[in-house]
Amino acid sequence: MVNSNKNQSMQAVQLSEQERSELDHMLEHYPVASGANIDALKMIQKYHGWVSDQHLAALASYMQIPIAELESVATFYNLIFRKPVGDHLVHPCDGVSCAVMGYRKVHQQLKQTLEINDGETTQDNVFTLIPLPCLGACDKAPVLLINETLHENVNPDHIDDIIQSVSEHSDSEKSAIKMESE
Numbered sequence: 001m002v003n004s005n006k007n008q009s010m011q012a013v014q015l016s017e018q019e020r021s022e023l024d025h026m027l028e029h030y031p032v033a034s035g036a037n038i039d040a041l042k043m044i045q046k047y048h049g050w051v052s053d054q055h056l057a058a059l060a061s062y063m064q065i066p067i068a069e070l071e072s073v074a075t076f077y078n079l080i081f082r083k084p085v086g087d088h089l090v091h092p093c094d095g096v097s098c099a100v101m102g103y104r105k106v107h108q109q110l111k112q113t114l115e116i117n118d119g120e121t122t123q124d125n126v127f128t129l130i131p132l133p134c135l136g137a138c139d140k141a142p143v144l145l146i147n148e149t150l151h152e153n154v155n156p157d158h159i160d161d162i163i164q165s166v167s168e169h170s171d172s173e174k175s176a177i178k179m180e181s182e
């Protein structure tokens with residue numbers, strides 16, 4: 001019974017016209033559909049913020065590949081999200097150079113400031129914490145990527161200020177959007 005309900009809800013999601021059009025375009029560039037797996041998952045995430053079971057099923061059905069194949073790709077890549085994430089993605093680098101230069105303290109402070117563990121999202125849905133391997137800025141280690149902004153030579157004592165400033169920026173953006181819509 002549980003499975004049947006799940007299947008029914010999984011069948012409820014359909015890819016939009018735009019999504020199907022982008023998929024068709026991607027599939028033209030690969031000899032087999034599974035070559036487009038990552039791009040297809042990224043495309044779903046671009047429109048929905050994450051990849052739900054329902055979208056995974058819709059994608060697999062449209063691409064005519066097994067759901068399990070798409071799921072294993074989504075699980076392997078830690079930047080494909082299988083559950084909703086916050087407005088801001090916080091990625092401390094846990095690569096070797098950053099580990100040597102103080103990642104552990106930066107990471108600890110982030111968890112303390114945000115009051116979450118890795119892979120979790122703050123209760124207000126503002127921040128999600130996901131450590132990533134080498135971000136390609138080893139000479140500036142330890143580094144911290146928040147959305148598209150790379151913070152270099154991060155001092156754990158500055159984490160509170162960094163998070164506070166991202167939070168305030170987010171609040172002011174939301175206020176501006178609210179005022180525009182009024």
Ligand code: FES
Pocket residue numbers: 093094095096097098099133134135136137138139141142143
């Ligand atoms: S190990 Fe952190 S940027 Fe390379």
